[in-house]
Amino acid sequence: MSIDKDTARRVAHLARIEVAEEALEPLAASLSKILDFMEELNEVDIDGVEPMTSVTPMELKRRVDEVTDGNIQDKILANAPDAREGFFAVPKVVE
Amino acid sequence: MDLSKLTIADARDALRAGDYTATELTQAYVDAVEGSDALNAYSTKTPEKALEMAAAADKRLAAGDAPDMCGIPLGIKDLFCTEGVQTQAASHILDGFKPQYESTVTTNLWNAGAVMLGKLNMDEFAMGSSNETSYYGPAISPWRRGNDDTALTPGGSSGGSAAAVSADLCLAATGTDTGGSIRQPAAFTGIVGVKPTYGRVSRWGIVAFASSLDQAGPMTKTVRDSAIMLKTMCSHDPKDSTSADIPVPDFEAALTGDIRGKKIGIPKEYRMDGMPAEIEALWHEGAEKLKAAGAEIVDISLPHTKYALPAYYVIAPAEASSNLSRYDGVKYGHRAKLKPGEGITEMYERTRAEGFGPEVQRRVMIGAYVLSAGFYDAYYLRAQKVRTLIRQDFEKVFADGIDQILTPATPSAAFGIGEMADADPIKMYLNDVFTVTVNLAGLPGVSVPAGVDHQGLPLGLQLIGQPWGEADMLNTAYALEQASSFTAKPVKWW
Numbered sequence: 191m192s193i194d195k196d197t198a199r200r201v202a203h204l205a206r207i208e209v210a211e212e213a214l215e216p217l218a219a220s221l222s223k224i225l226d227f228m229e230e231l232n233e234v235d236i237d238g239v240e241p242m243t244s245v246t247p248m249e250l251k252r253r254v255d256e257v258t259d260g261n262i263q264d265k266i267l268a269n270a271p272d273a274r275e276g277f278f279a280v281p282k283v284v285e
Numbered sequence: 286m287d288l289s290k291l292t293i294a295d296a297r298d299a300l301r302a303g304d305y306t307a308t309e310l311t312q313a314y315v316d317a318v319e320g321s322d323a324l325n326a327y328s329t330k331t332p333e334k335a336l337e338m339a340a341a342a343d344k345r346l347a348a349g350d351a352p353d354m355c356g357i358p359l360g361i362k363d364l365f366c367t368e369g370v371q372t373q374a375a376s377h378i379l380d381g382f383k384p385q386y387e388s389t390v391t392t393n394l395w396n397a398g399a400v401m402l403g404k405l406n407m408d409e410f411a412m413g414s415s416n417e418t419s420y421y422g423p424a425i426s427p428w429r430r431g432n433d434d435t436a437l438t439p440g441g442s443s444g445g446s447a448a449a450v451s452a453d454l455c456l457a458a459t460g461t462d463t464g465g466s467i468r469q470p471a472a473f474t475g476i477v478g479v480k481p482t483y484g485r486v487s488r489w490g491i492v493a494f495a496s497s498l499d500q501a502g503p504m505t506k507t508v509r510d511s512a513i514m515l516k517t518m519c520s521h522d523p524k525d526s527t528s529a530d531i532p533v534p535d536f537e538a539a540l541t542g543d544i545r546g547k548k549i550g551i552p553k554e555y556r557m558d559g560m561p562a563e564i565e566a567l568w569h570e571g572a573e574k575l576k577a578a579g580a581e582i583v584d585i586s587l588p589h590t591k592y593a594l595p596a597y598y599v600i601a602p603a604e605a606s607s608n609l610s611r612y613d614g615v616k617y618g619h620r621a622k623l624k625p626g627e628g629i630t631e632m633y634e635r636t637r638a639e640g641f642g643p644e645v646q647r648r649v650m651i652g653a654y655v656l657s658a659g660f661y662d663a664y665y666l667r668a669q670k671v672r673t674l675i676r677q678d679f680e681k682v683f684a685d686g687i688d689q690i691l692t693p694a695t696p697s698a699a700f701g702i703g704e705m706a707d708a709d710p711i712k713m714y715l716n717d718v719f720t721v722t723v724n725l726a727g728l729p730g731v732s733v734p735a736g737v738d739h740q741g742l743p744l745g746l747q748l749i750g751q752p753w754g755e756a757d758m759l760n761t762a763y764a765l766e767q768a769s770s771f772t773a774k775p776v777k778w779w
Binding site for chain 2: 193197201202203204205206207208209217220221223224225227228229230231232233234236239240241242243245246248250251253262265266268269270271272278280281282283
């Protein structure tokens with residue numbers, strides 16, 4: 191399975207990573223090489239095998255759905271690159 | 286005091302006996318760290334905090350309330366959130382991030398009176414095997430090839446931890462292991478590194494890479510030290526839903542060195558083409574030593590071993606692409622500057638392009654691809670099924686009565702910084718070939734220093750244990766350590 195330039199552009203956008211037009215070809219080549227490596231998995235007979243979804247068999251604990259903390263607005267915003275009036279500030283989203 | 290010979294066990298006893306104070310011990314390490322910049326092991330130094338914590342430890346020691354780790358100076362991998370202390374996962378995208386909370390593992394260590402010397406260098410977001418993907422620049426191994434002054438890698442991703450422990454810049458360090466990130470650097474630097482069973486140690490407050498594979502563990506000079514530190518790191522944590530609510534054994538008490546009658550499996554699939562003869566010989570000698578100690582050596586088969594790396598490189602990037610989506614320039618860290626007319630999508634995309642290094646970008650994109658519509662079944666679902674088969678391989682041999690499995694820890698000794706620069710990424714990924722199966726199966730593993738190669742560089746052997754079988758696994762590691770009597774130390778040049 192090989193990735194072409196257009197697929198590389200689409201994957202970069204899916205991952206929300208800006209890639210310059212001239213960097214797309216090398217990116218496609220590099221991703222293709224890794225995908226080729228993954229092709230080995232096609233040799234394995236996986237008929238009737240369940241996917242592994244839990245690492246150690248355990249039942250997830252239940253707990254009461256209640257508020258256990260809060261009033262930490264300052265802490266939440268402490269590391270924000272731009273925080274104003276108690277909110278995260280971002281560029282205008284809606285015109 | 287001679288830091289080069291000191292262990293946690295020795296320091297614990299000496300502190301309790303009053304031979305020296307935690308403050309004196311901490312000051313000795315603060316001084317050692319101060320003179321260690323050539324190794325680039327510490328990304329953040331916290332000498333004042335260390336001395337405050339040492340003073341508090343001295344009070345507890347004086348009051349006779351001193352747990353094992355009380356007054357023990359530690360280095361903490363930059364992946365652990367430490368309240369008010371810079372935590373960046375060695376990434377530009379987390380520039381200046383100061384967590385408002387403390388990880389559960391470090392909370393457990395501080396509650397036991399341990400002392401933080403600072404934060405340790407690592408590969409960016411723990412993605413790498415040589416510490417070269419770090420935004421801080423690579424940590425350098427204290428080890429050298431004889432008189433050759435080529436800078437060598439301490440391994441990765443916990444490279445700063447490995448360099449710091451082997452260069453006596455802390456008594457022990459925390460590491461994390463997603464595909465081998467504790468065991469490979471431990472092997473490269475002649476120290477002991479433990480990856481516990483998945484769920485043994487809380488992941489809360491540790492910057493997430495691949496959540497179904499990540500597990501924190503100790504990196505120490507001896508097996509006994511690992512046993513002591515691991516016990517303190519473990520706890521059931523309601524804040525990590527995968528944290529196991531089972532009792533934590535006294536790992537140190539399990540170290541009897543008596544392994545008579547234990548069955549040690551030697552998996553034939555780990556005998557790789559092109560494996561250096563030295564590694565093969567080390568492995569064979571390790572088995573002979575365990576046999577001489579009374580264990581039974583059994584040839585076993587783990588038939589899906591060769592598919593572990595490709596399965597890992599589907600699953601880990603898939604989980605990473607999801608975990609790393611939180612770095613968007615809004616909540617913390619770096620935010621890219623925008624040009625007039627640009628909006629929030631450009632902000633996300635440029636922030637992540639500027640903030641993530643090339644290896645992290647590559648893995649996030651691979652992850653996005655294998656999870657995307659049309660490819661999910663072909664890659665991700667298939668890899669998860671192969672993962673089931675890899676776990677079943679282990680379940681079968683354990684059901685047949687195998688207690689532990691002995692393998693090499695790495696396919697080579699440490700390589701030079703930059704020596705893999707022109708190799709394709711897959712070649713670097715091969716560093717994890719012997720360790721990655723353990724993460725996929727959720728098992729405990731330990732790397733034990735077992736010898737040196739022809740250049741005088743350390744080599745390690747790995748023991749793989751049964752689920753929740755850390756105590757028994759560490760006891761076998763202890764027997765191997767006793768029989769190997771590894772005493773080599775790097776000659777100080779920094």
